[in-house]
Each structure stands twice: as structure tokens, then as C-alpha cells.
């Protein structure tokens with residue numbers, strides 16, 4: 707059974723109908739030297755230039771330059787401490803990328819997902835908050851459904867379209883007895899998923915395989931450990947006609963192949979639905995966001 711769960715694509719702050727600006731970045735006035743003042747300064751600059759999530763963006767950038775994940779997690783002493791000229795320069799540089807509508811996740815080069823710190827790099831799809839819900843649903847099903855237990859004591863999982871590896875790696879981190887086969891068509895996605903698996907020391911329980919689900923042909927190599935208990939996917943599902951309405955953050959930086967689901971949004975989903983029964987055990991099932 708494959709349960710398709712409806713959910714929006716969801717870029718926090720809105721994904722539709724934004725415009726580019728060609729103006730040059732503003733240099734902060736010389737008097738703005740501490741973290742709090744810098745955040746305020748760049749918030750105003752971003753707001754004036756129509757950059758979504760202006761305050762969050764400036765907070766993330768300043769916190770990153772000061773070695774923290776969030777502004778709130780900075781030692782309070784750092785909020786009012788003057789930044790060095792090098793740090794100011796770095797904030798300026800990163801903020802200029804945001805002015806070009808680069809997503810914060812790519813600017814920082816990493817992002818937390820389900821408590822894991824994942825490397826992020828364009829054009830590989832940035833995992834969305836909804837994807838964390840998908841992981842929660844799968845975990846709930848696995849822990850509540852005794853039928854979803856593989857030979858190892860945890861389910862053998864196949865993820866179609868793994869991107870950065872967010873879903874596969876977070877499932878592996880929460881299910882220590884499980885193994886995952888993660889496939890993706892994109893070369894950059896395959897490389898980044900490998901890198902993230904190594905980074906999180908989960909590489910021994912995952913096979914990351916380049917695979918285009920739309921191509922007819924052999925899929926036997928997707929079963930190095932035999933049929934799987936569970937298929938999970940966050941496939942491309944944006945209607946082709948809506949692609950041009952996506953925000954510049956998405957359109958200019960993320961791989962269109964990660965988003966474009968064809969005329970009815972079902973192009974990739976249809977192939978996953980056709981493939982899944984061949985790869986699943988009789989008792990297996992699938993989860994997806996669409």
C-alpha cells in the first residue's frame with residue numbers, strides 16, 4: 707500500500723510571486739559594530755529590498771559568522787561585543803548572497819534536520835519542514851506497527867529521490883537496526899548524500915545508488931539486501947505550469963528536476979507507484995509527501 711499524504715511544498719515565509727532586485731548590497735555604517743546592531747541593520751536592508759524572512763536571515767548569518775547556529779544560542783555577551791573587521795566583512799559577504807536571493811541554507815552551507823546537521827549545497831533540494839513530518843509519520847508507523855520489522859530487527863527502507871539524504875539519514879539515526887537504499891537521478895544529490903552519510907558516520911548502513919526511476923530497465927541492483935519493508939519518497943510534485951511562479955530562492959538555486967512533477971504533478975509519482983510493488987516484500991508499504 708502506498709499512502710500519499712497531501713502537503714504543501716512550503717517555503718517558510720511564502721514561495722510564490724517574488725521579484726529580483728539588481729541593486730548592490732549596502733555596506734553597514736561603521737558605527738554598527740556589534741551583533742545586535744548588525745542584525746538590525748541587515749534586517750532593514752533586507753526588508754527594503756523585499757527579501758523574505760529578513761530578520762531570520764540576518765540573525766542566521768550573524769550567528770553563523772560568530773560560530774553559533776542561531777542568534778538566540780549566542781552567548782549573551784556576544785550580542786553587544788564589537789565584531790572584528792574580518793567578521794564584519796564576512797557578514798557583508800554572506801548578506802550579499804542573501805540579497806541575490808540565495809537561500810540561507812546554501813549560504814550557511816549546512817542545515818539542521820531532525821537533529822542532524824546536514825551539509826547543503828546548490829542545486830540539491832533543501833529539506834522542508836514538511837519533510838520532517840514525513841519522517842515522524844514513518845517512525846510512528848515503524849514503532850507502532852510490529853509488521854514493519856526487517857530481518858535485522860529494523861525495517862529495510864528504500865528512499866526514491868534522496869536529495870541531500872535528509873530522510874534516509876534521519877531514519878537511520880533513529881532506527882539503529884535499519885538499513886537504507888537511497889536512490890536519486892541527480893549526480894549532485896548522490897554526491898551530497900554520500901558526504902552527509904560519511905559526516906554522520908552512517909555510511910555502513912546505507913547504499914546510495916544513482917538511479918532514474920522513469921527509465922525502464924534493471925532495478926535488481928536496488929535490492930542488495932533483498933526486498934524492502936518500506937518505500938519512502940518526497941518526490942517532485944509541482945505542476946509544470948506552476949514552476950515559473952516559484953520564488954527566486956527556489957527557481958534560481960534549486961534543481962528544477964527536484965520540483966517539477968510534470969503536467970499533473972504525477973510524472974515521477976506514477977513511476978514510483980509502478981516500481982514499488984516490485985521492490986517491496988509482500989508485507990511492505992510506502993510513504994510519501996505529495
Ligand SMILES: C[S@@+](CC[C@H](N)C(=O)[O-])C[C@H]1O[C@@H](n2cnc3c(N)ncnc32)[C@H](O)[C@@H]1O
Pocket residue numbers: 831832833834837866867868869870871872873889890891892895917918919920939940941942961963964965974
Ligand atoms: C523534492 S526532492 C526531495 C529530496 C529529499 N528527499 C528531501 O526531501 O529533502 C526530489 C528528489 O527526487 C530526485 N528525482 C527527480 N526525478 C527523479 C527520477 N526520475 N529518479 C530518481 N530521482 C529523481 C531529485 O533529484 C530530488 O533529489
